[in-house]
Amino acid sequence: MSKEQNSIGKSVVDLPANVTRSIFRNPLPSSDRGRAATSFTNFFLHVQPVRVSRQALRPSYTMGLGLISFFLFVILTVTGVLLMFYYVPSTTQAYDRMLDLRSSVVFGVILRNMHRWAAHGMVACVFLHMCRVFFTGSYKPPREFNWVIGVCLFGLTLLSSFTGYLLPWDQLAFWAITVGTSIAGYAPLVGKAIKFILLGDATVGQEALLRFYVLHVVVLPLVLTIFVAVHFWRIRKDGGLAKPETEAAPKRVPVQVEIQEDAVPIAASGSVAVAAPVRKFTIQGLVRGPLIKVGKLEEDTVFSWPNLLIAELVVLLLTIAGVMLVSFFFNAPLEQPVNVMHPPNPAKAPWYFLGLQEQVSYSAFWGGIGVPGIEVLLLLLLPYIDRGKEGVGRWFARQRIFANSIFLFFVLVNIYLIVIGTFFRGANWQFVSPF
Amino acid sequence: MGMTATETRSTEPQIGRRRFLAWLSGLGIAGSAALGSLATFFFIRPRTTYGQPNRFKIGRPDEFPSGSRIAIDPKRVCIVREGNKVAAISTTCTHLGCIIAPSATGFQCPCHGSRFDVDGNVTGGPAPKALAWYAVTLTPSGELEVDKDNEIQTGTYLSV
Incomplete structure (x- = not known):
């Protein structure tokens, strides 16, 4: 009897400790070894490598663009879900709900602003991230397929932004989507069918609004999340961020030498991972063959905890701060409610499609489908066309001057077209000077 | 073995x-x-659409005097009457789907500056093809009916 009471009493006394231990496999580590072990056993931390190369941490190398894109996606998800509590995808209610966000929803304006500017920011950052990867030659083997996934992510980002553009149901939204979906209708054979399925009707209306809403809040974010997960997974599996040749094959040092022993007791499940890290790595090494770099430490690497985690935290805070700052000073545009009878003149697509619209004004098929189609195809095939192994992991390597020049040319032409379409086109798409 | x-x-x-x-x-x-x-x-x-029907009545022939070109924006057609001949020309720009308006020389698109002659043939701008002509019929009740699912050849009129 007293024994039982004792054990119950003990359970009660130990409850907090037991609960804590059931959640966190290791106590808060105070040494590199402990932190490495914890990284290994914690769900959120194990996404990171235990060690990371110094090059990957240099802000001047990555500019944090991929990370910024990801954090913008997180901001978009959070603000987007919050906005969903007030939004109704109906042609008769959507615009009123936009006005309600301004007038009666607490923090409605700032949330909508954040969502809008983060969306534009994500399109820009994903594109710049792609440029970074190109100019540093980071799509070379074994990273070819991750580049392809990246191109898909860029497309998904554009689609997400484009589908969201319609939802406020104002003049800007309606005509941008009318113009944008007409471009889709130019694709040979399937264009008309794609447009009809996308809009659910012959013209932009209630069906289109509902379809874009479902795509915007469910389908595209879901697909995007899966692609992001694969993208991140492959960064790890392809050996981390691309490094120059000399650093890619460094002197290897056994694990035991670098990891400090520590006196911190390690929980049972954690000790499995810590006691036999070499063995675990070796199994993985057998699977992957000689490519594998884990199990041995590269010279020019540092522990991810704290080095990488602090860098990521700084990027996260700067991203949030940047989005909030812009959102405090600039309101997301909201024009007059939809008037199907009166297209604004000129009717412009979202800025990232204005290069496309500018091209379309020269030739509907070539500008809208032909040239963009070839560009996307080239992007997808790029790592399989450019098989040169030189100049990986450095900005503007001399050996890559040809590839970099071509890419830079395409980038500049597209930026030029977007600038022309955005600032130099007036009524009837006539050339006007903004000055 | x-x-x-x-x-x-x-x-x-x-x-x-x-x-x-x-x-x-x-x-x-x-x-x-x-x-x-x-x-x-x-x-x-979709098998059925919830938007506007593609076949609709536009009124009696005498509501369209000879020589008139009356654009019905909600239906996106322009009713052309010449003498006793009636036709319906699409006012959806073949370029990117903006609503075009009748002009002195034919039709003009406000979005990208496409221009068409009175029969809807392209005379300038980025529009890739001529405006569609739709079949017009006279219903038993004496009203004109336009069928936008039935594109007909340019220059085909209905005599009323």
Whole structure:
């Protein structure tokens, strides 16, 4: 009897400790070894490598663009879900709900602003991230397929932004989507069918609004999340961020030498991972063959905890701060409610499609489908066309001057077209000077 | 002795059968996935639309005096009357779907500056093809009916 009471009493006394231990496999580590072990056993931390190369941490190398894109996606998800509590995808209610966000929803304006500017920011950052990867030659083997996934992510980002553009149901939204979906209708054979399925009707209306809403809040974010997960997974599996040749094959040092022993007791499940890290790595090494770099430490690497985690935290805070700052000073545009009878003149697509619209004004098929189609195809095939192994992991390597020049040319032409379409086109798409 | 020979013979076709069944299963799964995708495609392609009907009445012929070109923006057609001949020309720009307006020389698109003559043929701008002409019929009640699902040749009028 007293024994039982004792054990119950003990359970009660130990409850907090037991609960804590059931959640966190290791106590808060105070040494590199402990932190490495914890990284290994914690769900959120194990996404990171235990060690990371110094090059990957240099802000001047990555500019944090991929990370910024990801954090913008997180901001978009959070603000987007919050906005969903007030939004109704109906042609008769959507615009009123936009006005309600301004007038009666607490923090409605700032949330909508954040969502809008983060969306534009994500399109820009994903594109710049792609440029970074190109100019540093980071799509070379074994990273070819991750580049392809990246191109898909860029497309998904554009689609997400484009589908969201319609939802406020104002003049800007309606005509941008009318113009944008007409471009889709130019694709040979399937264009008309794609447009009809996308809009659910012959013209932009209630069906289109509902379809874009479902795509915007469910389908595209879901697909995007899966692609992001694969993208991140492959960064790890392809050996981390691309490094120059000399650093890619460094002197290897056994694990035991670098990891400090520590006196911190390690929980049972954690000790499995810590006691036999070499063995675990070796199994993985057998699977992957000689490519594998884990199990041995590269010279020019540092522990991810704290080095990488602090860098990521700084990027996260700067991203949030940047989005909030812009959102405090600039309101997301909201024009007059939809008037199907009166297209604004000129009717412009979202800025990232204005290069496309500018091209379309020269030739509907070539500008809208032909040239963009070839560009996307080239992007997808790029790592399989450019098989040169030189100049990986450095900005503007001399050996890559040809590839970099071509890419830079395409980038500049597209930026030029977007600038022309955005600032130099007036009524009837006539050339006007903004000055 | 005889058993061994039988076993050797029977081993070969067994592997063949396994592989055949594996292929068959794979084909079945791939086929199901394909059929599923097709079903999804048919599901999301609307059979009925909730927007405006493509066949609609526009009024009696005498509401359109001779020589008039009256654009009905909500229906996106322009009714042309010349003498006793009536026709319906699309006012949806063949470029990017903006609503075009009748002008002194024909039609003009406000979005990208496409211009058309009075018959809807392209005279300038980015529009890739001429404006569509739709079939017009006279209903028993004496009203004109436009069928936008029925595109007819440019210059085909209905005599009223």
